[in-house]
Amino acid sequence: MPDIQLIELNVNGESHDLAIPPRRTLADVLRHDLGLTGTHVGCEHGICGACTVLIDGAPARACLTFAVQVEGAEIRTVESLAGPDGAMNDLQQAFTDHHGLQCGFCTPGFLMLAEGYLAEEPEPTREEIREVVASNICRCTGYHTIVDAIEHCARKRRADCASG
Template identity: 65%
Template sequence: MVNGATHELRVPARRLLSDALRHDLRLTGTHVGCEHGVCGACTVLVDGAPMRSCLMFAVSAEGAEVTTVEGLANPDGSLGPVQQAFAECHGLQCGFCTPGFLTTITAGLRENPTPTHEEAREMVAGNLCRCTGYQNIVKAVERAAELGS
């Protein structure tokens, strides 16, 4: 199950989840930055938990519910609350790291819907951004919490 739709894929045993999403399902919102699980750009939600898709084999996702950045939009196609907060707070510049931040923050706010400023900073600490300096990303976490993500 990917973004609410059932998919049946036959993939080589060592195909990474990131590659299956990007190449087999054409969901290119999941970015691959470091291919070592360090940067967080490839983060997706697997059964609601953030997972580095470059570290997980696609076959390991059998029977799981995977949510990519494409699955974070509202059913009518409008921006979801975390996406809206990123836009309002200018939480992105080049955008390469953004999908990983959006999925990570979505999971973080489900676990802690009213984070303190320090908790918001901690929520994004595992994802790397080379452009923003993180200030507006943290503001976006706080704004998404206000929007009731």
């Protein structure tokens, strides 16, 4: 009786064949069917942003997306950021350097938001960063250090790019 959909989902460069009820959100499929629990769920109505992932490079809410909708898309989650040896990437390093996280629950969402945003806009002003950071909710930091971390990461990427 339950309606099951067969889909192929591309996550972090790996392809997964899944048989799922269509009502399963992308957030639940990533977390509970694929075991990628770095993506968190904080409100299930698209406002807190803890579930933010990249869909074809663009930050998007995994709680407002059914997994069946994104067959054929490239999904990226927080698990894709670190190197193969587990070393943090520059954005993650900037978050720890600037104390851009406390409890860490909202953090993967902010990382993926920033990762997607900086890919599109490598030279943002601090005010532009603030406006994008306002997409997600953090209850611990007061946001100041999140903006700091993203600003410094962007600056360092530009410097590395210019010198390299």
